[in-house]
Amino acid sequence: MSSPELTELERLRLTPGHIERVVVLTGAGISAESGIPTFRAVDGYWSRYRPEDLATPEAFAQNPQVVWEWYLARRHTIAQADPNAGHYALVEMDKLLSGQFTLITQNVDGLHQRAGSHDLFELHGNIFINRCSLCSRRFSDEVLNFQELPPVCPSCRGAIRPDVVWFGENLNISTVEDAFTRAREATLFLSIGTSSVVHPAATLPIVAAENGAFLIEVNPELTPISEGADLSLRAPASRVLPRITEMIRTILTSTASKKLS
Ligand SMILES: [Zn+2]
Known part of the structure; x- marks a missing residue:
């Protein structure tokens, strides 16, 4: 200082x-x-995407796998900090x-x-919490299968998403x-x-x-x-x-x- x-x-x-x-x-x-890099300061592979194009409900609807891969990469960075x-x-x-x-x-x-x-x-929200995009139930990682993205809701089979507020959401x-x-x-x-x-x-x-x-x-x-x-x-x-x-x-x-x- x-x-x-x-x-x-x-x-x-x-x-x-x-x-x-x-x-x-x-x-x-x-x-x-x-x-922890700020939201916009992403490098390497992900620099080809704009966060605004990944952190939206539309992006998740169109390509949930890419959105999840990005969030898992961010989780990894955070976990190391x-x-x-x-x-x-x-x-x-x-x-x-x-x-x-x-x-x-x-x-x-x-x-x-x-x-x-x-x-x-x-x-x-919190990037480490998972929420069902259909029934809104929240799940810990342990009860979900991340081998195939997006993980599927154990309760209603809806697509699981990160429990964060995306662009355009309230x-x-x-x-x-x-x-x-x-x-x-x-x-x-x-x-x-x-x-x-x-x-x-x-x-x-x-x-x-x-x-x-x-x-x-x-x-x-x-x-x-x-x-x-x-x-x-x-x-x-x-x-x-x-x-x-x-x-x-x-x-x-x-x-x-x-x-x-
Ligand atoms: Zn559900």
């Missing part, structure tokens, strides 16, 4: 009021630090703030869960509504590694700030919300999040000791 960013972060004075309800939104940036200090700091933050912490992610890679997070909102409405409710109630909102251009996720930090949340953005590049944020850091999440977690720990420790004295 460059020193101006570090100085800015160290000047941050969070209060007990700030950490009453903390909501964190993560995007591709936090996983990029784990070496590990969660980083940013993911782990959020697990710790969740433990410290038990019950007053919400994690919302746009990522489908499951790295938050592998780090130890649970009960998170996955706005765009997000799960109740997940989105719950995420917005949490954002409106937030006292502190962290927008981490997201370009803030894909809606509705990009609206979450704005709604939070409008309803009084203190808004911190952490992203290597400027985004549409940078100017309106209370603090916007051009820095890696793996450096900033552990520091914010420590700040929260300090607040809680000092509040607890005040209660005792």
Whole structure:
């Protein structure tokens, strides 16, 4: 982290009021630090396809085998990556703030869960979960046969697809509504590694700030919300999040000791 960013972060004075309800939104940036290429940064064999031509219901209807091969290649890349200090700091933050912490992610890679997070909102689904395109039942890999693609639903014989949101598809409405409710109630909102251009996720930090949340953005590049944020850091999440977690720990420790004295 460059020193101006570090100085800015160290000047941050969070209060007990700030950490009453903390909501964190993560995007591709936090996983990029784990070496997972962004959606568009595919190379080799797959560079001949545009992701927009593979991640659609139409592509799956026309050529489910190619779509699955692409997703299996992406799964393979993700499986080789590990969660980083940013993911782990959020697990710790969740433990410290038990019950007053919400994690919302746009990522489908499951790295938050592998780090130890649970009960998170996955706005765009999860690449490691399989769903029947007909009956919508979800299945683990173990009960499916991947020798022939697409795998077939054990229940209704429909084509199995990855449980992710494709171009032209709607997000799960109740997940989105719950995420917005949490954002409106937030006292502190962290927008981490997201370009803030894909809606509705990009609206979450704005709604939070409008309803009084203190808004911190952490992203290597400027985004549409940078100017309106209370603090916007051009820095890696793996450096900033552990520091914010420590700040929260300090607040809680000092509040607890005040209660005792
Ligand atoms: Zn089915």
